[in-house]
Amino acid sequence: MFICWERRCLKALARVDEQCRQWLHSVLGDRVFFDEPMARHTSFRVGGPADAFAIADDVEVIVNLIKGLQQRNLPFWVIGRGTNLLVKDAGIRGVVIVLKKMFGNITVKSDNTVKAMAGTPMSRLCRFALRNGFAGMNFALGIPGTVGGAIITNAGTAIGDMGNVLCEAKFLLPSGEIKKIAKEKLSFSYRQMHWDNKSENQGGSFPVILEAAFSLIPDDPVKLKKEAMKIVKWRKKSQPGRLPSAGCFFKNPDPETSAGQLIDIVGLKGKNYGGAEISQKHANFIVNKNNASAADILGLKEMVQERVWKKFHISLEPEVRIVGD
Ligand SMILES: Cc1cc2nc3c(=O)[nH]c(=O)nc-3n(C[C@H](O)[C@H](O)[C@H](O)COP(=O)(O)OP(=O)(O)OC[C@H]3O[C@@H](n4cnc5c(N)ncnc54)[C@H](O)[C@@H]3O)c2cc1C
Structure with a gap:
C-alpha cells in the first residue's frame, strides 16, 4: 500500500504487526480491538475487518495516537458513526480511529455561536438548537452521524447544508498542530468540504476535525418545532427508515435531476x-x-x-x- 506525500515520494506503509499491536494496547488499553468487523460500525451493517479499531474519546488521546501512527508509518482512517460508508468485504488495512465517543457538552457563546465536539451526534446538536430556540440546524434533522462526519461530507438536504451554518472548525493537521480554521478559508460543494492549504492538506485522513462552531440565529421555538415536525414527517414518508443503508447512494447529477x-x-x-x-x-x-x-x-x-x-x-x-x- 502506498501513500503520496508532497515532499517525500512514494513510500510503503507499515502493517499492523505484533509489535504495533502491543504499542496500540499500551496507548489505548481496552479501547483498541484487532480484526474488528466493520459491519459492527457502519449503518449498512456490512464490511470486513479493520486490522485495528481504536476508540478515541478525547483530544489528547487522538493527538498522541496519530503522532505515534505517523512515526511508525502506519495508515489510519478517522470515522464518525459510519453512516456514509461502504466498507468492502476484505476490510481495512491499518488503523480505523472512531471519534463517535468524542463529545461533551454543547456550549453557546454570547454571540450565539454554538460549539460541539467532532463526535457529537448530529441528532443531539439538532435537538439542542430546537430546545434553545436557534434556527439554522433543522435541515439536518434525521441525518445520522457525527458533527465531524457531517462537515467533511457537507451533509445536507435541499433546504440547507453544513457549509451554510459552520463558522469555524478546529483541525488536527499532519504536523501535529491544532488549528482553528474560519469558514472563509474552507469551501463547500455538494457533499464535500475542501480546504485549499496544499502544504498542510496531505496524507491519510487529514485534516481531522476535532471541534466545530456554528452561527445560529435566535428564533421562536414554537415556530422551529412546527418546522421540525414537518421535516421529520417528510423523512418518514419518503425514506426507508428500518432497513440498514447509508442514505442516498448516488449524488444527484445536477440540481434539477434526481x-x-x-x-x-x-x-x-x-x-x-x-x-x-x-x-x-x-x-x-x-x-x-x-x-x-x-x-x-x-x-x-x-x-x-x-x-x-x-x-x-x-x-x-x-x-x-x-x-x-
Ligand atoms: C438513513 C440515512 C439518512 C441519511 N440522510 C442524509 C441526508 O439527508 N443528507 C446527507 O448529506 N447525508 C445523509 N446520510 C449520510 C450520512 O449520515 C452523512 O454523510 C453523515 O454526515 C456522515 O457522518 P458520520 O459521522 O457517520 O461519518 P462517517 O460515515 O463515519 O465518515 C464519513 C467521512 O467523513 C470522514 N470523517 C468522519 N469524521 C471525521 C472527523 N472528525 N475528521 C475528519 N474526517 C472525518 C470519514 O473519514 C469519511 O470520509 C444519511 C445516512 C443514513 C444512514
Whole structure:
C-alpha cells in the first residue's frame, strides 16, 4: 500500500504487526480491538475487518495516537458513526480511529455561536438548537452521524447544508498542530468540504476535525418545532427508515435531476442482488435487506450505473464513500 506525500515520494506503509499491536494496547488499553468487523460500525451493517479499531474519546488521546501512527508509518482512517460508508468485504488495512465517543457538552457563546465536539451526534446538536430556540440546524434533522462526519461530507438536504451554518472548525493537521480554521478559508460543494492549504492538506485522513462552531440565529421555538415536525414527517414518508443503508447512494447529477428518479425510470426500484435491494420506497437508497455483503451492494451499484448510462448517458457518482480492500 502506498501513500503520496508532497515532499517525500512514494513510500510503503507499515502493517499492523505484533509489535504495533502491543504499542496500540499500551496507548489505548481496552479501547483498541484487532480484526474488528466493520459491519459492527457502519449503518449498512456490512464490511470486513479493520486490522485495528481504536476508540478515541478525547483530544489528547487522538493527538498522541496519530503522532505515534505517523512515526511508525502506519495508515489510519478517522470515522464518525459510519453512516456514509461502504466498507468492502476484505476490510481495512491499518488503523480505523472512531471519534463517535468524542463529545461533551454543547456550549453557546454570547454571540450565539454554538460549539460541539467532532463526535457529537448530529441528532443531539439538532435537538439542542430546537430546545434553545436557534434556527439554522433543522435541515439536518434525521441525518445520522457525527458533527465531524457531517462537515467533511457537507451533509445536507435541499433546504440547507453544513457549509451554510459552520463558522469555524478546529483541525488536527499532519504536523501535529491544532488549528482553528474560519469558514472563509474552507469551501463547500455538494457533499464535500475542501480546504485549499496544499502544504498542510496531505496524507491519510487529514485534516481531522476535532471541534466545530456554528452561527445560529435566535428564533421562536414554537415556530422551529412546527418546522421540525414537518421535516421529520417528510423523512418518514419518503425514506426507508428500518432497513440498514447509508442514505442516498448516488449524488444527484445536477440540481434539477434526481438520481432516484433516473433509477426509478430505468425500472430498478425494488431490484435485488444477493441480500441487497434498491428500496421500494426511495430508488436512491440501497438497503441491506437480507444479510447482504459489500459485494452485493457493489453489484447493485454497477447495475444502476450501467442502466442509467445506457438510457441517459449520465454517469452516476456514489455519494457513499467506498473504502477498504
Ligand atoms: C438513513 C440515512 C439518512 C441519511 N440522510 C442524509 C441526508 O439527508 N443528507 C446527507 O448529506 N447525508 C445523509 N446520510 C449520510 C450520512 O449520515 C452523512 O454523510 C453523515 O454526515 C456522515 O457522518 P458520520 O459521522 O457517520 O461519518 P462517517 O460515515 O463515519 O465518515 C464519513 C467521512 O467523513 C470522514 N470523517 C468522519 N469524521 C471525521 C472527523 N472528525 N475528521 C475528519 N474526517 C472525518 C470519514 O473519514 C469519511 O470520509 C444519511 C445516512 C443514513 C444512514
